[in-house]
Amino acid sequence: MAAANLLSRSLLPALNPSPSARRNRGSAAAAASFPRPRCLHGRLSSVRASVSTATPSPPPQPAAAAAAAAAAAPKHCFSRGADGYLYCEGVRVEDAMAAAARSPFYLYSKPQVLRNFAAYREALQGLRSVVGYAVKANNNLPVLRLLRELGCGAVLVSGNELRLALQAGFEPTRCIFNGNGKTLEDLMLAAESGVFVNVDSEFDLENIVRAARATGKRVPVLLRINPDVDPQVHPYVATGNKTSKFGIRNEKLQWFLDSIKSYSNDMKLVGVHCHLGSTITKVDIFRDAAVLMVNFVDEIRAQGFELEYLNIGGGLGIDYHHTDAVLPTPMDLINTVRELVLSRDLTLIIEPGRSLIANTCCFVNRVTGVKSNGTKNFIVVDGSMAELIRPSLYGAYQHIELVSPPSPGAEVATFDIVGPVCESADFLGKDRELPTPDEGAGLVVHDAGAYCMSMASTYNLKLRPPEYWVEEDGSIVKIRHQEKLDDYMKFFDGLPA
Numbered sequence: 460m461a462a463a464n465l466l467s468r469s470l471l472p473a474l475n476p477s478p479s480a481r482r483n484r485g486s487a488a489a490a491a492s493f494p495r496p497r498c499l500h501g502r503l504s505s506v507r508a509s510v511s512t513a514t515p516s517p518p519p520q521p522a523a524a525a526a527a528a529a530a531a532a533p534k535h536c537f538s539r540g541a542d543g544y545l546y547c548e549g550v551r552v553e554d555a556m557a558a559a560a561r562s563p564f565y566l567y568s569k570p571q572v573l574r575n576f577a578a579y580r581e582a583l584q585g586l587r588s589v590v591g592y593a594v595k596a597n598n599n600l601p602v603l604r605l606l607r608e609l610g611c612g613a614v615l616v617s618g619n620e621l622r623l624a625l626q627a628g629f630e631p632t633r634c635i636f637n638g639n640g641k642t643l644e645d646l647m648l649a650a651e652s653g654v655f656v657n658v659d660s661e662f663d664l665e666n667i668v669r670a671a672r673a674t675g676k677r678v679p680v681l682l683r684i685n686p687d688v689d690p691q692v693h694p695y696v697a698t699g700n701k702t703s704k705f706g707i708r709n710e711k712l713q714w715f716l717d718s719i720k721s722y723s724n725d726m727k728l729v730g731v732h733c734h735l736g737s738t739i740t741k742v743d744i745f746r747d748a749a750v751l752m753v754n755f756v757d758e759i760r761a762q763g764f765e766l767e768y769l770n771i772g773g774g775l776g777i778d779y780h781h782t783d784a785v786l787p788t789p790m791d792l793i794n795t796v797r798e799l800v801l802s803r804d805l806t807l808i809i810e811p812g813r814s815l816i817a818n819t820c821c822f823v824n825r826v827t828g829v830k831s832n833g834t835k836n837f838i839v840v841d842g843s844m845a846e847l848i849r850p851s852l853y854g855a856y857q858h859i860e861l862v863s864p865p866s867p868g869a870e871v872a873t874f875d876i877v878g879p880v881c882e883s884a885d886f887l888g889k890d891r892e893l894p895t896p897d898e899g900a901g902l903v904v905h906d907a908g909a910y911c912m913s914m915a916s917t918y919n920l921k922l923r924p925p926e927y928w929v930e931e932d933g934s935i936v937k938i939r940h941q942e943k944l945d946d947y948m949k950f951f952d953g954l955p956a
Contacts, residue, residue, distance in 0.1 A: 536568030536929075537821060537905060543864030545903065548929045552823060552862045556901050558935050560925050562825045563842035565912050566903075567928035567938070569605065571819040576609045579811065582789040586797065587806040589633050593774070594620045596812030596909040599926055601938040603627035606815070614772070614810045615654070618645035625652060635681070635770065635808065637734070639663070646670035650678050655768075657683040657732050660707065664718055671725035681730040681770055682707060682715055684755055686748045712755070716762060730768025730808070731755055737813060738776040742787045745771055746795040753799050770808035771796060777817050779906050781858040789814070813909040820908030822847050823862070824887075826900045827879070836874045838893070840902055843878025844885045845921040847904060847911045851884040859887065862901025865894035876902065880919045922947065 536548050545552045548568050555566055579590050591614040592606050598620065603613070604627050612633030613624040624634055634654040636645075641656075641663060647670045649656050658664050658680050671678045684707055707715055719728050733748050749771055756766055775792060778784045789811075800807045824840035831837065849855040859876055872895055876888040887904050896902065915923050922942035927935050 536571040536819060537903075545860065545862045545901075547821075548933065550929050550933055550935065552821070552903060553901055555927065555929075555935055556823060556825070556862065559823070559927060560937070561941055562823065562924075563840070563846055564823050564924045564941075565820055565907060565926040565939075566823050567602070567820040567908060567926065569819075569928045569930055572602070572605060572816065573609070575815050575819065576606065576611070579789045579809070579815070580610070582793040583807070583809075586793070586800060589768075589806065589808045591633070591635050591770075591808050591810045592815060593810050593812030594624060595913060596774075597816045598623060598913050599939055600627060601928075602816065603629075612808075614812075618642070618648050621645070621648055621652065621654065635732075635810075637683070637732075637772075641666065643669055643673075646678075647674055650674040650676040653679075655679050655681055655729065657681050657770075658707070658715065658719075659683050661711075661714075664715065664722075668722050668725045671722075677724065678726045679729045680719070680726045681732040681768060682712075682728065682759075683732045683734070684709065684712065684752070686733045686735070686751045712758075716759060716764070719764075728759070728764050728766065730766050730770060730806075731759065732768075732770035732772060732808075734772030734810065737774045739773055740776040740786055742775075742792045742795045745773065745792055746799075748773075749796040749799045753803050753805075756803055756805065767806050768808055769800060769803070769805040770810070772808075772810040774811055775814040777814060777906060779856050779858065781905065815909075817906045817909035820911075821903040821905050822887075822907040822911060824902045824904070826896045826898055826902055828898055829874075829895055836872050838874045838876045838896060838902065840876060840878060840887070842887065842904070842924075843880040843919075843921060844882065844887075845878070845880055845918045846915050846924055847887060847907060848914050848916070849910060850887055850889075851882075852914075857888065857907065858905040859891050859893070860903060860905070861893060861896055862903060866897055869894040869896070871895070876904075880921065917942070917947065920944075920947070 537552075538546055540546050540551075547555065547566060548570055552566065556562065576590070583590070589612045590610065592603075592611040593614045594603065595614075595616055600623070603623065607613075607627050607629050611629075612635070613620075613627075613629045615621045615624055615634060615636045616638045621634070621636060625631070631653040632655075634652075636649045636654050636656045637659075638657070639659045641649075641659075643666050646656065646666050650667075650670045651674050653676070656667055656678055658667065667678055667680060670676075716728075719726060731752055733752055735744060735748055739745070749769070752769055752771070756769065760766055775787055775789070778786055792809075793807075796807070822842055824842035827839045827841055829836070829838055844851040847857075850857065871892060873890055873892050875886055876891060878885045878887065912923070912926065917923065922944065925937060925941035926939035927937050930936055
């Protein structure tokens with residue numbers, strides 16, 4: 460397989476570490492500058508046999524050192540070496556398998572997270588902005604802490620995500636609580652915490668008022684308006700068209716404005732929000748939505764509301780097929796809306812999840828065996844839809860390859876890659892051309908950082924796997940423990956026998 464096919468498009472514009480100027484009223488301080496990772500090339504002389512546990516990240520390097528390190532950065536954290544082995548930031552994935560507590564597991568590149576965030580920070584220079592990381596994409600606590608240290612805010616869709624974000628240290632005034640079915644309990648927590656809350660419906664507004672009165676807090680809110688823009692993505696991840704369950708209907712806007720005025724002691728309207736969907740590959744869609752939204756801003760401001768924030772939600776797609784597809788970058792996205800945002804003197808909120816974290820990770824499996832039913836060939840691995848459900852749920856494609864060079868004479872054939880879960884839907888990939896692997900060989904599913912581990916289940920009692928990342932110095936660090944049967948049995952402690 461050609462090395463070019465193993466590299467996704469770089470998200471690595473030059474970093475200007477100066478933070479954007481931010482409005483004093485109600486805005487958090489801009490994020491401090493942060494380092495570019497020092498990237499490693501070639502195999503390390505050794506990999507820690509005993510994997511350490513994650514600790515808080517070290518202080519940022521000087522900007523000059525970070526810029527110099529960035530110049531040597533590879534296009535992507537996972538690449539095929541000249542020796543035929545798959546590497547993550549200079550570390551053989553095979554060596555990571557030897558160091559891991561069990562298989563399957565998730566393996567991340569911490570430097571790739573830094574590079575991905577750097578692309579957004581660079582694109583947003585000159586704008587007041589909040590990069591609101593979508594916690595639903597990946598809720599690993601060390602990952603959240605790293606993104607918070609870099610300057611991210613958090614986009615939340617449940618009370619527990621809000622609790623986790625606060626535990627990770629996110630500043631409440633840089634957090635946005637979304638969702639079409641927020642409970643009163645969750646809204647009371649949001650009101651107490653001081654996070655922004657999106658108004659999604661009539662009953663949502665009423666519950667926000669109840670939460671405000673129960674807590675004695677005035678809640679800052681944004682109106683989530685459904686722009687009825689077709690994002691041209693899988694219908695399961697489209698959120699901004701007229702058939703979506705999310706957002707208020709445009710023709711109801713005046714009712715909401717009048718209601719917010721009548722509850723001015725309980726809530727303050729500070730902005731508007733829309734969300735288009737995920738895996739977007741055409742940035743003109745963002746501009747179409749922004750044009751509609753700034754017209755709403757003008758209409759709302761004309762009624763005396765002091766709007767500061769425009770939240771253009773929706774996520775850029777990535778090169779899941781590893782075909783070197785020319786996809787939009789964060790700079791492309793921001794440039795489509797930059798002048799509109801500046802013309803209305805707004806603070807821009809964006810909500811990337813997938814494009815920040817998806818390509819930083821692969822899902823590492825061991826081959827249990829190879830079989831054929833006479834018409835189909837199967838590679839059976841120890842991972843499954845329980846740990847990674849996107850292919851089964853969405854029919855999603857994620858690139859798959861072997862970790863090590865194939866044995867001499869290994870026949871290349873077309874396989875379905877399947878797991879041990881007792882469902883015909885249990886597959887990680889279909890019709891993939893691969894060399895026939897040996898039993899115990901490593902096999903990875905790429906671009907598994909987003910909507911994979913966060914959607915994992917314990918179906919068939921396949922307990923959730925451990926997670927690791929490769930640090931800037933090449934060390935492998937555990938960032939989540941694997942679940943054990945003892946963890947599961949604790950749910951039944953103290954119950955009748």
